[in-house]
Amino acid sequence: MIALAALLGLTLAAQEPAAAPPPPTLKAPQQPIPYSHKKHLAMGLKCQGCHTNPDPGEMMGIPETKVCMGCHTSVKTDSPHIQKLSSFAKEGRDVPWIRIYQIPSYVFFSHKAHVEAGAKCETCHGPVAQREALARETDISMGGCMDCHRRNKANMSCNYCHEPR
Numbered sequence: 193m194i195a196l197a198a199l200l201g202l203t204l205a206a207q208e209p210a211a212a213p214p215p216p217t218l219k220a221p222q223q224p225i226p227y228s229h230k231k232h233l234a235m236g237l238k239c240q241g242c243h244t245n246p247d248p249g250e251m252m253g254i255p256e257t258k259v260c261m262g263c264h265t266s267v268k269t270d271s272p273h274i275q276k277l278s279s280f281a282k283e284g285r286d287v288p289w290i291r292i293y294q295i296p297s298y299v300f301f302s303h304k305a306h307v308e309a310g311a312k313c314e315t316c317h318g319p320v321a322q323r324e325a326l327a328r329e330t331d332i333s334m335g336g337c338m339d340c341h342r343r344n345k346a347n348m349s350c351n352y353c354h355e356p357r
């Protein structure tokens with residue numbers, strides 16, 4: 193936090209964030225298991241069936257393997273991908289998914305607050321239900337947050353998203 197406070201000081205003077213996060217990209221990382229949102233959402237599954245947004249509502253969370261095994265103990269058990277999935281489940285380990293949308297821990301962000309304010313998953317994550325593989329396709333940099341706060345007349349002061357100095 194001391195480092196950030198110093199950064200904040202510098203940035204306030206310059207009125208510009210110091211460095212840019214990775215830009216939006218349509219290139220999806222290679223995941224350990226090729227899970228397809230498109231295939232699974234076409235079956236009528238709901239986002240919050242897997243991304244449960246537990247209290248206090250900051251995180252959406254990535255589902256544990258036991259959620260998958262609800263179906264995959266019997267579905268597609270001949271697939272090598274499903275065999276890999278069940279070996280993670282048997283060992284009680286999470287699949288080491290590569291994260292797509294992630295912001296530094298010094299930024300306050302709450303899914304619950306945004307969903308309650310009427311924001312849709314797709315606004316910040318793109319048309320997930322049409323994607324075989326997810327990539328970071330929207331701007332979740334500070335600039336991206338600010339643009340939407342400006343449009344919605346939401347608070348834009350530094351302390352709203354960062355620890356007060």
Ligand code: HEC
Pocket residue numbers: 225226227228231232235237242255257259260261262263264267268271272273274277
């Ligand atoms: C509601 C039941 C259900 C749940 C829950 C579910 N799946 Fe599936 N999954 C299916 C069905 C049915 C298919 C076959 C779809 C097809 O071939 O079109 C499938 C296909 C797959 C495949 C492709 C297998 C292959 O080689 O063709 C993968 C990988 C997969 N699921 C991973 C997962 C993971 C990871 C989870 C948990 C996050 C999960 N599934 C949760 C029903 C489910």
Ligand code: HEC
Pocket residue numbers: 223227229232233237238239240241242243254255289290291292293294313314317320321325326
């Ligand atoms: C059957 C379970 C399941 C359902 C239903 C589901 N997801 Fe996912 N989701 C996953 C899994 C597994 C991952 C991790 C693998 C990946 O990134 O594709 C994931 C990853 C994500 C990520 C990237 C997280 C990150 O930062 O790494 C987003 C965003 C997301 N899902 C949004 C959605 C939305 C929006 C819906 C509804 C339209 C949805 N998901 C429905 C299982 C599910």
Ligand code: HEC
Pocket residue numbers: 239240243250251252253254293294295296301303306307311312313314315316317332
């Ligand atoms: C206002 C923009 C916004 C909206 C709306 C939004 N997200 Fe996110 N999402 C983010 C940001 C930013 C992150 C990175 C959070 C972090 O790293 O702490 C994220 C992370 C995630 C993750 C990764 C796991 C986690 O909890 O960090 C999943 C899964 C996810 N979102 C799913 C969803 C789903 C499902 C919805 C709709 C119910 C949704 N998001 C709505 C911005 C949004």
Ligand code: HEC
Pocket residue numbers: 295299300301302305306309311315316332333334336337338340341344346347352353
């Ligand atoms: C889709 C538009 C949109 C995007 C994108 C967005 N926000 Fe927001 N944000 C809002 C709105 C609207 C509110 C609600 C304001 C209110 O309730 O008065 C809000 C509220 C907040 C709050 C207060 C939450 C609370 O607990 O009361 C924080 C902190 C915040 N946003 C941080 C962020 C960060 C960080 C990002 C980028 C990663 C971001 N926002 C991206 C629209 C957005």
Ligand code: HEC
Pocket residue numbers: 199200203204209210211212213294295296299332333334337338341347348349350351352353354
């Ligand atoms: C709406 C939320 C929001 C507000 C308001 C906000 N920030 Fe940020 N800020 C972010 C996010 C998100 C990041 C992380 C970007 C990333 O690295 O992905 C960030 C990152 C930063 C960084 C680190 C930059 C870097 O690359 O290391 C500094 C410094 C910073 N903000 C300063 C400020 C200052 C000064 C203000 C007030 C003028 C401010 N922020 C207001 C969301 C916000």
